[in-house]
Each structure stands twice: as C-alpha cells, then as structure tokens.
Amino acid sequence: MQVAPATLEIKAESLSALEVESIELFIGFFKLIGLQKSVGEIYGLLFVSSRALAMDDIMTRLGISLGAASQGLKVLRSVGAVKSVYMPGDRRDHYVADLELSKFATAFIQEELKPRLDRALERIGTMESLASGMAPEERSTADERLERLKHWLERSESMLPWLLKFLVK
Amino acid sequence: MQVAPATLEIKAESLSALEVESIELFIGFFKLIGLQKSVGEIYGLLFVSSRALAMDDIMTRLGISLGAASQGLKVLRSVGAVKSVYMPGDRRDHYVADLELSKFATAFIQEELKPRLDRALERIGTMESLASGMAPEERSTADERLERLKHWLERSESMLPWLLKFLVK
DNA sequence: CAGGTATTTCATTTTTTATTGAAGCGCTTG
DNA sequence: CAAGCGCTTCAATAAAAAATGAAATACCTG
Incomplete structure (x- = not known):
C-alpha cells in the first residue's frame, strides 16, 4: 500500500x-x-x-x-x-x-520586560485597594508583602535605562 | 446519552x-x-x-x-x-x-543566562577555527562578524556581576 | 493591463510542552 | 512491623505553540 x-x-x-x-x-x-x-x-x-x-x-x-x-x-x-x-x-x-546585536536585547527589554514590570505595578495598585478592605491581621501581612514587591519592582525598573545604555553603548 | x-x-x-x-x-x-x-x-x-x-x-x-x-x-x-x-x-x-524576590532573578541569571553566554562564546571559538580554513574573501566577513559578536557577548557577560549585585542589594 | 512572480495570511497539521493521576516509595506512628 | 498517609515519579493525555502549504494578495514587467 x-x-x-x-x-x-x-x-x-x-x-x-x-x-x-x-x-x-x-x-x-x-x-x-x-x-x-x-x-x-x-x-x-x-x-x-x-x-x-x-x-x-x-x-x-x-x-x-x-x-x-x-x-x-x-x-x-x-x-x-x-x-x-x-x-x-x-x-x-x-x-x-x-x-547591531544590541537591538535584540533592546527590543526584548522595551517590548517584553518593561511592559511586564509596568503591568505588575498596576496589579499591585489593585491589590493594595483589595487588601485595604481586609481584616487587620491578614491586611498587615498583605500590606507588608505588597510594599516589598513594589519596592523591588520599582528598583528593577529604575535600572532599565542604565541597562539599555550599557548594551547599546 | x-x-x-x-x-x-x-x-x-x-x-x-x-x-x-x-x-x-x-x-x-x-x-x-x-x-x-x-x-x-x-x-x-x-x-x-x-x-x-x-x-x-x-x-x-x-x-x-x-x-x-x-x-x-x-x-x-x-x-x-x-x-x-x-x-x-x-x-x-x-x-x-x-x-526575597531577587532570588528568582538571580537563579535565572546564574542558571540560564550565564551558561548560555558561556556556551555561545565556546561556539565562537569553534567558528573562528572553521573560518580560518575558508577562502580569504568569505573569511574576512566571518572574522569581522565573529569578532563583533564576541566583543558584545563578553561585554554583556562582564555586566552580570554588577547586575546581580544590584538586584540583591 | 495581462500574466506572471514574490510574498503574506491563515486554517490545518505537526511538534513541543505542560498536566494529569495511578502506581509505588518511604516515613511515621500506633 | 504493619497499615496508612504524604509525597514523588512517570507514562499517558491534554493543551499550547510552531510549522506547513494552499489560497489570497501585492507587485512587477513586458
């Protein structure tokens, strides 16, 4: 066959x-x-x-x-x-x-990484509102962790311009 | 049914x-x-x-x-x-x-990014040998591009320790 | 502007990746 | 030390992602 x-x-x-x-x-x-x-x-x-x-x-x-x-x-x-x-x-x-190899890295940072960090920070805003309506005990846990995550994300985001400059040189 | x-x-x-x-x-x-x-x-x-x-x-x-x-x-x-x-x-x-959010980024850099950069640099070594047996005309194209890629990769790799330090803080 | 040739698009198929859950391992404990 | 619980493993399955190629489109060119 x-x-x-x-x-x-x-x-x-x-x-x-x-x-x-x-x-x-x-x-x-x-x-x-x-x-x-x-x-x-x-x-x-x-x-x-x-x-x-x-x-x-x-x-x-x-x-x-x-x-x-x-x-x-x-x-x-x-x-x-x-x-x-x-x-x-x-x-x-x-x-x-x-x-110009740096283009790929640049495109990745600007089109993938940056938007995702922004979206995450947006979500943290939402989560902060949601947490504000919770019982004090659980609220303090959530608040502390959100604060921490927010700081870390903001810090990471603040590094991107430097990183881009370094890669493009 | x-x-x-x-x-x-x-x-x-x-x-x-x-x-x-x-x-x-x-x-x-x-x-x-x-x-x-x-x-x-x-x-x-x-x-x-x-x-x-x-x-x-x-x-x-x-x-x-x-x-x-x-x-x-x-x-x-x-x-x-x-x-x-x-x-x-x-x-x-x-x-x-x-x-400790930085752990994820650190694990990613050390376990994914770094090994891949190393592997790429290894490959460039191989490619340099291969190019050395080529006709002059094609060889010069390859040599120039490999040199360029190598520099960029080395430069990127040199940035990793700094990046790690920044993320971990 | 007719008859192509080059390219894009996209429904289908293939391949790859992730998830499931039953079998079985090993630890605890009564 | 047997019975059971918690967990891991892995072959089978499901889901997701990528590749295919025929049809549609754009584009020359004579």
Missing part, C-alpha cells in the same frame, strides 16, 4: 559546519528572549553569509516552509535584526543580518 | 480577588524567566497567604493535580522561592513564600 521510491531523499541543501554552529548559537540565544526556532535559524544563517539571501534561498538552505520563512523574516524585520538590500535585476527581496 | 446533574459544579474552591491578582502577576512574571504556569500559580497563592499551606491545600485552592503541585513545589524549592515550615501535629509539609 506504500509507494516509497528508494531514491527519494531530497532533504535540505547541506549547510556548512560554520553555518550549523551559527544557527545553533542563535537558536539558543533567541529562545532566551522568547523567539522561536525558525527565527533563530534564519538569523543564524544570515549572520555568517557574506551575501544577501532571498527568501527562497533561506527556505531551501534551512529546509523550512514558505510560511515559516515569511513569518520569521517579518519578526526579524520588526526588531531590526535584518534589512533588505536591493539586488539589481532580481525582483526578490534579499536580506542581510543587521550586526 | 449524557448524564449531567444540574447541581454538579464542584470546581475549585473560589479564590479571593486578591489571590487571583497575585496569581496572575506571578504567572506573568515567572513565564518571563521560563517557568510554567502552575509554578506561578503556586507562588502567587503563597505570596498573599498569611499562613503556611500544605500541598493538598494548594491543589484544592488552585484546582491543579497532585503531580503539578508536587512538581511545582519542587521547582520553587530548588530556586529558594518557598520554604517549608514545621507545623506541630501535622505530618504534612507546609509551605510559605520566600519574600
């Missing part, structure tokens, strides 16, 4: 050892800041490429789908990690890696 | 608004450092609890399974986020939240 041609093993074009190493490095790095594997793969490939690559080069080399390539590039563009360069006589967009 | 007793709606014990707010706050916060929802739920509940809770209190209040509670507490113990306190006349372990 199965048609399985023995000669059909057309996987992805093989990647060089350098490319594999770069791809693995960036998969790990990007996962840390919440970006998916395919995004890391694409950036890793572009990072060690000496020429700009079109989307279907990327698909072919990495063996990923059209959709994954398109969406991955969209994410990378949105954080400024790749830019497209004009290639005379070719209608396709060609991409190169932006080497 | 369905037996649906109208009176059967025995879900989890209801949580107070304060508890819900705390749980949501910590789910979000912990997700950021790669910890799962159930871990955030447990810590969030303990954070606003004025008394120590046993594992089955936690299960019942949150409506999570035995396994999830056990594993979640294991993770929280391992990062020092909860400690168990002795309750006379009760064989069960009882847990309270450790309020």
Whole structure:
C-alpha cells in the first residue's frame, strides 16, 4: 500500500559546519528572549553569509516552509535584526543580518520586560485597594508583602535605562 | 446519552480577588524567566497567604493535580522561592513564600543566562577555527562578524556581576 | 493591463510542552 | 512491623505553540 521510491531523499541543501554552529548559537540565544526556532535559524544563517539571501534561498538552505520563512523574516524585520538590500535585476527581496546585536536585547527589554514590570505595578495598585478592605491581621501581612514587591519592582525598573545604555553603548 | 446533574459544579474552591491578582502577576512574571504556569500559580497563592499551606491545600485552592503541585513545589524549592515550615501535629509539609524576590532573578541569571553566554562564546571559538580554513574573501566577513559578536557577548557577560549585585542589594 | 512572480495570511497539521493521576516509595506512628 | 498517609515519579493525555502549504494578495514587467 506504500509507494516509497528508494531514491527519494531530497532533504535540505547541506549547510556548512560554520553555518550549523551559527544557527545553533542563535537558536539558543533567541529562545532566551522568547523567539522561536525558525527565527533563530534564519538569523543564524544570515549572520555568517557574506551575501544577501532571498527568501527562497533561506527556505531551501534551512529546509523550512514558505510560511515559516515569511513569518520569521517579518519578526526579524520588526526588531531590526535584518534589512533588505536591493539586488539589481532580481525582483526578490534579499536580506542581510543587521550586526547591531544590541537591538535584540533592546527590543526584548522595551517590548517584553518593561511592559511586564509596568503591568505588575498596576496589579499591585489593585491589590493594595483589595487588601485595604481586609481584616487587620491578614491586611498587615498583605500590606507588608505588597510594599516589598513594589519596592523591588520599582528598583528593577529604575535600572532599565542604565541597562539599555550599557548594551547599546 | 449524557448524564449531567444540574447541581454538579464542584470546581475549585473560589479564590479571593486578591489571590487571583497575585496569581496572575506571578504567572506573568515567572513565564518571563521560563517557568510554567502552575509554578506561578503556586507562588502567587503563597505570596498573599498569611499562613503556611500544605500541598493538598494548594491543589484544592488552585484546582491543579497532585503531580503539578508536587512538581511545582519542587521547582520553587530548588530556586529558594518557598520554604517549608514545621507545623506541630501535622505530618504534612507546609509551605510559605520566600519574600526575597531577587532570588528568582538571580537563579535565572546564574542558571540560564550565564551558561548560555558561556556556551555561545565556546561556539565562537569553534567558528573562528572553521573560518580560518575558508577562502580569504568569505573569511574576512566571518572574522569581522565573529569578532563583533564576541566583543558584545563578553561585554554583556562582564555586566552580570554588577547586575546581580544590584538586584540583591 | 495581462500574466506572471514574490510574498503574506491563515486554517490545518505537526511538534513541543505542560498536566494529569495511578502506581509505588518511604516515613511515621500506633 | 504493619497499615496508612504524604509525597514523588512517570507514562499517558491534554493543551499550547510552531510549522506547513494552499489560497489570497501585492507587485512587477513586458
């Protein structure tokens, strides 16, 4: 019931050892800041490429789908990690890696970390109101802990501008 | 074909608004450092609890399974986020939240971030060797980029001790 | 502006990750 | 030292996240 041609093993074009190493490095790095594997793969490939690559080069080399390539590039563009360069006589967009590594860290801090800290501080406001209507005994526990959490979060948030400056340098 | 007793709606014990707010706050916060929802739920509940809770209190209040509670507490113990306190006349372990919030950040930096930076620097060493066997043209591209990445990673790593000191204060 | 080619979108499928709960371990205690 | 309770483990299941690829869209270009 199965048609399985023995000669059909057309996987992805093989990647060089350098490319594999770069791809693995960036998969790990990007996962840390919440970006998916395919995004890391694409950036890793572009990072060690000496020429700009079109989307279907990327698909072919990495063996990923059209959709994954398109969406991955969209994410990378949105954080400024790749830019497209004009290639005379070719209608396709060609991409190169932006080497300003600090951009990823900056995007992560501004788009993930900062909003989450802000949201947490908002919630603490709500919780303070809620605690104010509690019995004295439980209220004092809650108040103390909320105060402590608030201080820590404010302190952390106050460090972000410094951190950003350091990373961008 | 369905037996649906109208009176059967025995879900989890209801949580107070304060508890819900705390749980949501910590789910979000912990997700950021790669910890799962159930871990955030447990810590969030303990954070606003004025008394120590046993594992089955936690299960019942949150409506999570035995396994999830056990594993979640294991993770929280391992990062020092909860400690168990002795309750006379009760064989069960009882847990309270450790309020030293910096512990989570510290654990994250030391157990996730630092090792990943180290691994990345290792990989760069490998890549430098690989690049040295390439054609001059491609080699210079690779060398320049690797140098740049290495500097940025080293710089980031050099900041960690400072960051840790700041968070712990 | 017709006939493509490149790209995006998104419902479906696949893969990965988290949760469940029953089996079993080990400690306590009567 | 047996019986039971509390807890952990882990194979099975469920839920969430990511990838696929066909259809729709945008965009050249002759």
